[in-house]
Amino acid sequence: MGANALIIGTGGVGSVIGQKLLGYDAFESIYLSDVDTTYAERLKHRTPKNRFVVVSLDAMDTAGLAAFMREHKITVTLNAATWLVNHSVLEACAQAGSHYLDMAADIYSPPGVKRPAKNSYEAEIEKFDARFRERGLLGVLCMGCDPGAVNVFARWAMDRLDSAESIRVLDADNADIKGYRFAVLFSPETLLEELGAVPYFVRDGRVMSGKPLETEVEWFRFPPPLGLMKTYAVAHEEGVSLGLYKPFVDKGVTYSVFKYTLSDKVVQLARSLALLELDTWKKVKVDGVEVSPVRVACANLPKPATLGATAEGYSCVGTEVCGMKDGKRVEYFIYTMDGHHETYEHYGYSLTVVQTGIPPALTARLIVEGAIKERGVMMPEALKPDPLMENFSREGLKIFVEKREVTEL
Numbered sequence: 001m002g003a004n005a006l007i008i009g010t011g012g013v014g015s016v017i018g019q020k021l022l023g024y025d026a027f028e029s030i031y032l033s034d035v036d037t038t039y040a041e042r043l044k045h046r047t048p049k050n051r052f053v054v055v056s057l058d059a060m061d062t063a064g065l066a067a068f069m070r071e072h073k074i075t076v077t078l079n080a081a082t083w084l085v086n087h088s089v090l091e092a093c094a095q096a097g098s099h100y101l102d103m104a105a106d107i108y109s110p111p112g113v114k115r116p117a118k119n120s121y122e123a124e125i126e127k128f129d130a131r132f133r134e135r136g137l138l139g140v141l142c143m144g145c146d147p148g149a150v151n152v153f154a155r156w157a158m159d160r161l162d163s164a165e166s167i168r169v170l171d172a173d174n175a176d177i178k179g180y181r182f183a184v185l186f187s188p189e190t191l192l193e194e195l196g197a198v199p200y201f202v203r204d205g206r207v208m209s210g211k212p213l214e215t216e217v218e219w220f221r222f223p224p225p226l227g228l229m230k231t232y233a234v235a236h237e238e239g240v241s242l243g244l245y246k247p248f249v250d251k252g253v254t255y256s257v258f259k260y261t262l263s264d265k266v267v268q269l270a271r272s273l274a275l276l277e278l279d280t281w282k283k284v285k286v287d288g289v290e291v292s293p294v295r296v297a298c299a300n301l302p303k304p305a306t307l308g309a310t311a312e313g314y315s316c317v318g319t320e321v322c323g324m325k326d327g328k329r330v331e332y333f334i335y336t337m338d339g340h341h342e343t344y345e346h347y348g349y350s351l352t353v354v355q356t357g358i359p360p361a362l363t364a365r366l367i368v369e370g371a372i373k374e375r376g377v378m379m380p381e382a383l384k385p386d387p388l389m390e391n392f393s394r395e396g397l398k399i400f401v402e403k404r405e406v407t408e409l
Contacts (some may be wrong), residue, residue: 002028003368006074006098008059008089009033009081010040012186012304012349013103013144016357017078017364018043019347020395022050024365031072033057034081059085062092069096076101076364080357082187084281086124090139090377094131099367100377101360103144104190105237121237121379129377139377143363144356145336146171146258147238149397150319151380152359152388153334154242157321158251159385161330164323166255167242172222172229173261173352175313175340182269183307185340185352188298189281195270196279197235201257202243212274213267216257222316223337223400231259232267241379248381252323273297304353308344315340315351329406336397346396358397362388 005021007014010032018040021030032040033055044052057065059081069077069092079089079102086102093100105121121141132139142148150169158164177183184191199215200207210216216233233239236258242248243256262270273279278293318335336355343351363383366372371387392399 002026003075004029004031004073005364006031006033006069006072006077008057008077008079008085010037010043011080012353013357014078014080015039015043016347016349016354017080017361018052019047020358020361021364022047022052024361026365026368027051029053029072031055031074033059035059060088062088062095065089065092066095069093069098074098075368078360078364079103080360082190087127090124090128093137093139094128094135097135097137099137099364100132100139101143101363102141103148103356103360105142121241125377125379133376136375138367138372138375140360140363140383141377141379142237142241143360143380145359145397146317147236147241148356148380149336149359149388149392150317151238151242152383152385153319153399154238154248154321155381155383156385156389157319157332157334158248158253158323160332161251161321161323161325163252164248164321165252166320166322167248167253168220168256168320169236169238169242169258169318170220170222170231170320170335171258171260171315171317172220172226172231173313173315174226174229175311175315175351177307178310178312180302180310182265183302183310184304185307185311185350186304186356188301188304189294192270192273192279192294192297193281194234194236195260195262195266196274199233199235199239201233201239202253202255204254205243205249207240207244213262213271216259218259220259220261222261223335223402226314226316229261231261233257234260237379242381245379245381304350308340308348308350308353311340311344311350313340314338315355317355331404331406333402333404335400335402336392337400338398355397358392358395359388362391362395362397366391 076099239258283290316337
């Protein structure tokens, strides 16, 4: 008898996860849950011979969620909803005995700076790690593509070096979305919040901050057909976690950062919204109604799950690790790269949501099959990388490795 999986949030990413889990014999019943089950019902009805069960669940109802997990013997829960529900779902998993995966935490913010980091990955590890270990459970935080697969890339490279000095996570995209003045291929609220947030990175063992869209700006040459593109440091979990992870620090890492490539249009828009304070989830009262400004700013934008057919271009997401091996300077660039149109033709979803959905689905399978043995709550770099690296490409996340050696003549 196979395991039962629960997916919370069935937009584009949740739907991709559902499709992937359906292809694994390891899973018997796959519960597709959301407050609004429209996309879940759509996936179920268009998928022949499926093992989907559509349910309406409120991720903030911890007690109800835990009761559901117990009743349906949920082995692994995949949280594809907003980070706002992370603590609630983690608590339900700890109570009910389910493994846990999510794709993002709250934007990193050190205690006492700007706001308390109540939902940061560090707070989640601190609160839930011991409880998950006691119950023999694994909780993998931020296990999408970036963060997620890129953390695994970093660990894979670090394991092959004698020492290391820097880790750069780089996300490049030249997508052109036809028919819209402005559109985003993943959650637009998440993008605008990230671009407006203080970017944090690690230098010399210390978490450093900078100004949004002004910090650590540099040009990077990506593989063809992308080429030379301008990158900006952006608030992202892995930009901090990789530089603070003790085994990496012990190996010499003194710098880590996450960077996006951004068009001039996106940079200008993000700066304008930040100036008007429309890039925040913090609610304000308008005409007697409380609303989140970022939700209003994004209200008329198309849903990312509907954009796959209109996108052309390529995406490259990778991790550069620089260090030493056998007395030689070695640089690894491990990346995934694919075309937007080709991915939509294959999956029926945009490349961005496919890249995000494959790693957690694969990780869930490897957990229930016993290939991933770690227990506790952790970021992806704490996992042994080989089971994941051996499977990414065959699961549809094409992985490429560039290795450069520098020697003195």
